[in-house]
Amino acid sequence: MNGLDAKQRRDLFRGSFDVMVLAVLADGRQYGYAIQKRVHQASGQTIKAGTLYPLLHRLEAEGLVAATWETGAGRDRKWYALTPAGQARLKAAAADWQAAFARMQALILPALRRVAAQPIPE
Amino acid sequence: MSEHEFEAYLQQLANRLRLSTRQRHHIAGELRDHLEARLDDLTTRGIDRDTAIQQALQEFGDTHTLAHDIATPARRRRRVRIAKALATAAAAVALVATVAVMRPISFPGLEAERAPSLPTVDIASPPPAAQASKPPRTHGTQVIVETRLVTANDRALADAGLNHANLLRTPTPIADQATTAAFIKAATTPHITTPRLTVWASEPAYLLLSTHRAWLPEGKEDVAEEVVFLNQGIAVRVLPAAYSDTQQLTMSFEVLTRWGEDTHNLPPTTSEDEPGRWLGGRYQATWEPGQTLAIELPVDPRTLDFKEFANAEPNDRSILLIRLRALDTDTEGTVTIWPEPA
Numbered sequence: 001m002n003g004l005d006a007k008q009r010r011d012l013f014r015g016s017f018d019v020m021v022l023a024v025l026a027d028g029r030q031y032g033y034a035i036q037k038r039v040h041q042a043s044g045q046t047i048k049a050g051t052l053y054p055l056l057h058r059l060e061a062e063g064l065v066a067a068t069w070e071t072g073a074g075r076d077r078k079w080y081a082l083t084p085a086g087q088a089r090l091k092a093a094a095a096d097w098q099a100a101f102a103r104m105q106a107l108i109l110p111a112l113r114r115v116a117a118q119p120i121p122e
Numbered sequence: 123m124s125e126h127e128f129e130a131y132l133q134q135l136a137n138r139l140r141l142s143t144r145q146r147h148h149i150a151g152e153l154r155d156h157l158e159a160r161l162d163d164l165t166t167r168g169i170d171r172d173t174a175i176q177q178a179l180q181e182f183g184d185t186h187t188l189a190h191d192i193a194t195p196a197r198r199r200r201r202v203r204i205a206k207a208l209a210t211a212a213a214a215v216a217l218v219a220t221v222a223v224m225r226p227i228s229f230p231g232l233e234a235e236r237a238p239s240l241p242t243v244d245i246a247s248p249p250p251a252a253q254a255s256k257p258p259r260t261h262g263t264q265v266i267v268e269t270r271l272v273t274a275n276d277r278a279l280a281d282a283g284l285n286h287a288n289l290l291r292t293p294t295p296i297a298d299q300a301t302t303a304a305f306i307k308a309a310t311t312p313h314i315t316t317p318r319l320t321v322w323a324s325e326p327a328y329l330l331l332s333t334h335r336a337w338l339p340e341g342k343e344d345v346a347e348e349v350v351f352l353n354q355g356i357a358v359r360v361l362p363a364a365y366s367d368t369q370q371l372t373m374s375f376e377v378l379t380r381w382g383e384d385t386h387n388l389p390p391t392t393s394e395d396e397p398g399r400w401l402g403g404r405y406q407a408t409w410e411p412g413q414t415l416a417i418e419l420p421v422d423p424r425t426l427d428f429k430e431f432a433n434a435e436p437n438d439r440s441i442l443l444i445r446l447r448a449l450d451t452d453t454e455g456t457v458t459i460w461p462e463p464a
Contacts, residue, residue: 031155032152032155032156033155033156033159033160048181048182048183049153049156049160049178049181049182049183050181050182050183050187050188050191051191053149053152053153053156053188053192054188054191054192054194054195057149057192057195058194058195060195061195062195062369062370063369063370069148069151075155075158076151076152076154076155077155078148078151078152078155085370085408088370089370
């Protein structure tokens with residue numbers, strides 16, 4: 001029996017791409033492609049390239065990340081790092097996430113216990 | 123199929139971006155880096171090159187949508203910058219002129235060995251407000267002061283503005299109380315209006331305040347004194363004209379000051395060139411969503427003393443140089459300089 005389908009799983013995270021990117025940058029500065037891979041590795045979710053870069057540029061415009069350019073191995077690379085404002089946003093978003101998660105658990109876990117006590121009809 | 127497809131895609135995207143050439147170049151460069159890294163990854167996994175190129179491009183989607191999505195933050199940022207430029211209240215150097223600060227106060231010369239070192243100022247803890255260092259003077263030489271504030275993003279332009287012929291007129295001595303009172307009134311009335319000034323991370327703004335010295339003729343020629351009538355009231359006030367109801371706005375500034383007697387003996391470029399010969403600090407101004415209050419970045423009070431000396435010529439000047447620099451790309455903005463009403 002399946003739970004959430006792929007779209008529903010994606011929708012679960014869609015509103016939280018910002019915080020996922022900020023969380024990746026909390027480990028240190030990264031460039032776009034590495035951020036995308038790290039998010040996928042950690043969450044199983046892929047932020048499409050066409051979504052990731054507008055998001056990064058928006059975070060930059062909002063002052064939540066700061067970007068620098070470096071040249072290495074013949075390639076120009078734009079690196080992103082968390083700003084103090086980004087750290088503050090991450091903290092606030094993490095608190096929201098935890099609160100939302102706790103509320104969902106408070107709803108789901110008792111329900112799970114109730115249905116687990118009942119046999120699943122054939 | 124080849125990597126030329128990347129370039130064709132990026133060119134098409136750039137053509138759709140209604141941004142500056144520099145911004146388009148940066149965006150194309152960043153996406154090129156991603157595309158090449160993605161291509162390397164996919165081919166390493168055994169996917170054939172043509173398929174990998176196609177997949178990498180598909181992950182970005184069509185250029186029309188991407189151009190719209192990626193340019194929106196940049197355009198919004200530019201709009202904020204323009205809004206700031208047009209705003210009447212963005213930042214101010216507040217010049218407070220009062221009778222009390224008309225008194226001459228001596229301060230040490232500007233010899234290098236006596237110049238205090240550039241303090242390391244905690245960005246969250248600006249230095250205390252200036253304190254009057256001497257009691258008001260009740261007798262002695264009265265003086266005339268002429269000031270002019272010049273601002274520019276280019277030191278040469280600022281110097282040229284300051285050396286304008288208007289500044290070289292001989293000050294008129296004050297002979298009686300009525301004239302003195304009139305002068306004080308004039309000095310305490312906002313009258314120094316400067317052009318708006320953009321402060322970029324890569325382009326500091328220079329504010330040059332010129333002060334002429336003069337002295338009364340009645341047997342006081344040997345006691346030439348300079349008066350600068352901004353003993354306590356100079357500060358950089360930053361007020362975001364464009365603000366957000368939902369986003370925090372953060373701007374960082376470096377405010378450095380330096381005295382000199384001529385533009386030529388003022389430091390030419392940065393604090394790094396002459397460590398220890400600038401005064402000032404770094405400040406970060408943050409506005410919470412919806413906040414429209416001004417945040418004051420104090421200029422180091424030690425720059426606001428007076429210089430006392432003998433043998434001055436009527437057209438000698440002292441110049442206060444303020445170098446205002448944005449510290450990061452997030453600080454792009456425009457400031458307006460004006461004297462604070464008395």
